[in-house]
Amino acid sequence: MDNPHHRQLTFFLSHSIDHTDPPSVKEMDFFSTSSAPDHKNNTSTSDTNDDYQKRDDQHDTHDRHGSITADGSPTRATDHHVNTGLNLTCASAGMTKSDNSENPETELSSLENQLGKLQEENSKLRSVLDQITKNYAQLQAQLFNALQKQKLPKNVETKIVDPGASTKLDVVNNASVSDEKTDQDVSVYRSNNAEVMSKTHDRDDDPQLTKLNLGKQACPDAAEDVLDRSSSQSWGSSKLEEQPKTAEQLPAEQIPLRKARVSVRARSEAPMISDGCQWRKYGQKMAKGNPCPRAYYRCTMAVGCPVRKQVQRCADDKAVLITTYEGNHNHPLPPAATAMANTTSAAAAMLLSGSAAPSKEALTNSAGYYSSSSIPYASMATLSASAPFPTITLDLTQNPNNAMQLHRVPAGHGATFPLPLHAAAAGPHLLGHPLFFQQKLPPAALMPLLQRQPSSSMVETVSAAIASDPNFTAALMAAISSIIGVPRSSDDNNNGNGAIPGSPQLPQSCTTFSTN
DNA sequence: CGGTTTTGACCCGCGC
């Protein structure tokens, strides 16, 4: 039981069970308002949808889900098919066909009606997502502020007593309890918890939702996760600027946030890649197994900025520079730095979202699902038992046109399997990490970025690679599932994260950039 | 003179 991963599995098992229980169902109310996806599990993967629908059909007689759709969404059939809330049209089309096979006019009108409903639902979902994003950002800012207000001794978790964010923070504390060692595991939940919280933006107004969320705080380290997130997600976010900053806040910021790492490999002759930030070297060490020293840098753009990075040349190929970022900036960043921040946040989000007890099968499934997309670059996750922290590596050493690879390296794993970039792309949005270009630029527009030389525009390349997602539906679906922390209903995918990384959390991101 | 870099020492976690 000491194994953190085991704990993760346990958690997600309970999670999956949850989704059959009324409480979990209540959580689904978040989406049920739009009537479409009241099956939180549906958002996971397409293959899951089938299973879930089957299950749902079975449960229909028990009216279980009927209670879920408290909003009174009329069509259950619609609910079945509109799992992601994204492919609403397609789902409805298939469904209506079977329903209306007699009169063409009737069928047409019915289709129109349903189409209108679906469009409405779609708009609702979009608004919900927007709200989630806003809420998340707000909560993040509040949490960050609260953290800053309290001085936390190093490696010591204390209760957060900020009245303004008491609910949220209390949740964290309750969950955090005692286990400080399962950082990696926690990171997985982090996103889930945080997302849930973000959904309950009216936490003060809606205690029920809060309680439900609390119920999901099965992870003892959830608090830590949240803490991490608060600081980590400040990357590229100017919202935190609004938060008062004092010297006393610094210690708290630097406390826990180090678990998820994002590393980038790129070819570069320079001793350090330019990422738009100012760094101060505070240490250098010879790492085992690498003749090249590892340099430790700290962000000096703001006093107390928790962001650090490690720079080291690859032992195998000294032309490859590996830069690892950790933490999130607590200050405004210049455009160039923001791009990098967004990139690392996205990568971290993806990493954390998928770090939750990744099951090979689930990941494989997801990989297959996503790989079918038109993403120009291949995505890959590498799990390494040697990694002290979950680490995602953006490999820019290969042809940017088709070799953008993501290596996810959570501790305790040694398997390699495809990792869906889409989730990462969508995650940041939902989490409140604005990858603006991602949202506003069509995939085609991102291609040029991918075709650039890593050394010249590595940030853009990485950002584009992470952010660009030709299949927004898939990405959003993954993101939603991750946010909800929806466990796969599949028996063997209880590990929770399934193929789709659970929740995008950006608690701490350690990005390693290796420039070639 | 202020900021940065260097570098040895120290701390801490982990494995044996």
Added chain:
DNA sequence: GCGCGGGTCAAAACCG
């Protein structure tokens, strides 16, 4: 408990 390795600290040196 001990050793190892990673990460950080902090004093001295360096630089503009």
